[in-house]
Amino acid sequence: MKTLIIVAHPDLQNSRINRALAEAVSEQPNTTVHALYERYQDGRIDVAYEQGLLDRHDRIVFQYPLYWYSTPPLLKQWFDEVLAYGWAFGPGGEHLKGKEIGIAISTAGTSASYQQCGYNLFPIRDIAKPMEALANYVSAHYLPPFAIHNVNHLTDEQVAEGKAAYVRHLEDIRHVKTADLITINK
Numbered sequence: 001m002k003t004l005i006i007v008a009h010p011d012l013q014n015s016r017i018n019r020a021l022a023e024a025v026s027e028q029p030n031t032t033v034h035a036l037y038e039r040y041q042d043g044r045i046d047v048a049y050e051q052g053l054l055d056r057h058d059r060i061v062f063q064y065p066l067y068w069y070s071t072p073p074l075l076k077q078w079f080d081e082v083l084a085y086g087w088a089f090g091p092g093g094e095h096l097k098g099k100e101i102g103i104a105i106s107t108a109g110t111s112a113s114y115q116q117c118g119y120n121l122f123p124i125r126d127i128a129k130p131m132e133a134l135a136n137y138v139s140a141h142y143l144p145p146f147a148i149h150n151v152n153h154l155t156d157e158q159v160a161e162g163k164a165a166y167v168r169h170l171e172d173i174r175h176v177k178t179a180d181l182i183t184i185n186k
C-alpha cells in the first residue's frame with residue numbers, strides 16, 4: 001500500500017500543526033508527502049505530473065487547515081484541474097477507481113464546537129461531506145476523517161500526541177467494503 005499525503009497549506013514553513021503532521025508522516029514507510037503550495041508558488045499546477053503521482057499510489061490523503069469550512073484555494077483548484085473528465089470520471093475516467101481517499105484537517109475551533117450543539121453547528125464528518133461525495137464520484141473508498149482541533153492553543157506535548165495519533169490513524173484505518181456490509185445483512 002503506497003500512501004500519498006497531499007498537503008495544502010499556504011505557508012507551511014510558518015505553520016505549527018500541519019508542518020508537524022507532515023513531518024511525522026514523511027518518516028513512515030511507503031509514504032510520499034507532497035506540499036502543493038511549495039511546489040506551485042506561481043499557482044500553475046502541472047496536471048500530468050499530479051495525475052502520474054496519483055497513479056503511483058493506492059491511498060491519497062488530503063491534509064489541510066480548515067478555511068471557512070472548506071479547503072485552502074489551491075486544493076480546490078487542484079480538484080478542478082487534476083480530477084479531469086476522461087481521467088477521474090466519465091469515459092475512460094477510472095484512474096482513481098478502487099483507491100482510498102482520506103482527509104486530515106486542522107481547525108482553530110475546539111472539538112466541542114464541532115458538535116451539533118456547538119457554535120460550528122456540524123461535526124467535521126458532516127462539514128467534510130463534499131470530500132466524501134468526491135471520493136464516491138471517482139469510485140474511490142472514503143476513509144474516516146482525521147481531525148485535530150483547537151490548534152492555536154495546543155501545548156508542545158499535545159502537538160506530539162497529535163503527530164502520534166495521525167501516524168496511528170493512517171496505520172489503523174480501513175474503509176468499510178460494501179462486501180462486508182452485505183455479509184452482515186446475510
Ligand SMILES: Cc1cc2nc3c(=O)[nH]c(=O)nc-3n(C[C@H](O)[C@H](O)[C@H](O)COP(=O)(O)O)c2cc1C
Pocket residue numbers: 009014015016017018019064065066067068069070106107108109151
Ligand atoms: C482564511 C482562514 C479561514 C479559516 N477558517 C476556519 C474555519 O472555518 N474553522 C476553523 O475551525 N478554523 C478556521 N481557520 C483557522 C485555521 O484552520 C487554523 O489557523 C489552522 O488549522 C492552523 O494550522 P497551522 O498551525 O498548520 O497553520 C481559518 C484560518 C484562516 C486563515
